[in-house]
Amino acid sequence: MNKSFSPIADASEVEIEFPLPIKAVMIDLDGTLLDTARDLATAANMMLRELGKAELPLETIQSYIGKGVEKLVKRSLTGSIDGEPDAELLDRAMPIYEREYARALCNDTQAYPGVLEGLNALRESGFGLACVTNKAEVFTLPLLRATGLFGFFDIVVSGDSLPKKKPDPMPLLHACKHFGIQPREMLLIGDSLNDAQAARAADCHIFCVPYGYNEGRDVRELDCDAVVSSLYEATRLIRKLS
Incomplete structure (x- = not known):
């Protein structure tokens, strides 16, 4: 276990060793990347x-x-x-x-603190990046472009990109297939029960941020591997699996 940083919460009954060895990271949009x-x-x-x-x-x-x-x-x-x-x-x-x-759409929306730093760090470390959201594509793509985040992602999976959306595992498995990796080689970072349920159903790792929406409930109650204060903090708990 990485002794220099202790996750705020670990609701999983399975012992997690940090830093997690993964190949790609999926990130939720509303409440995780952007305050919308x-x-x-x-x-x-x-x-x-x-x-x-x-x-x-x-x-x-x-x-x-x-x-x-x-x-x-x-x-x-x-x-x-x-x-x-x-x-x-x-x-x-x-x-x-x-x-x-x-x-x-983008009058008052902005990226949360640590988002740009986190995305840059993930890119520099060579992780594949996906944005996986339940927001419709007609809103998702303009938002990502307007906030300067679109170029970070190898794939964007919106709420209407596939027949099912989170908490169904389909969007997560679709992203895994895009990168040609196994679900356990993927991490989802989100802010809600939807994200936690989708990750567990897909057998992906899941970190949650505490500043998002989650229908007004505390994410520390969710079944996630860690609660991290920001996207940048999440980068300290993972390593690139070669």
């Missing part, structure tokens, strides 16, 4: 206003982030994590939200 909550909330409140509904606080909408646009819209309409709005209302709301989010 303000722009997501702006779009949600513009939608609610147009539908004649009361706007919601940023903190409330932030707790609704993590399972894709449709789930965010449903939660915003009902004010509940598990709420199901009337189908006709949802049909009216979705195009409004998508229009408003396209307008607000």
Whole structure:
């Protein structure tokens, strides 16, 4: 075990030896690479206003982030994590939200501290890099380009790139296949239960950051190999497997 740095949490029952020997790293987008909550909330409140509904606080909408646009819209309409709005209302709301989010996409979004340093360190160490997100491609690619992160990634897997998205393991296994590696040679860095469940189902390693969304819950409760304070800190717990 690397004695110079102790993971904040290790929820796995399997003893993990650090630094992990891996070949590639997958990274989640919302809540891990980018703080997108303000722009997501702006779009949600513009939608609610147009539908004649009361706007919601940023903190409330932030707790609704993590399972894709449709789930965010449903939660915003009902004010509940598990709420199901009337189908006709949802049909009216979705195009409004998508229009408003396209307008607000990168007004206040920015990379979290340590992201650029971490990506540069991973690139310099020769790791393959993938962005794996549940966000639709129509929003994912413009965001990555606008924030200067697109060029770091060998592959971007969006929420609508494949038939299934996280927490299903399909996007992670797809990225492994792209790099020609086994799942245990891959690490996912994320911020939510979706990420932890997908990684365990795929048999990949999983680190979580504590600053993301995770529907308002503490990531230290998740089954992950480590909780790291930043993407850059994660680089201290891995090594390139040749």
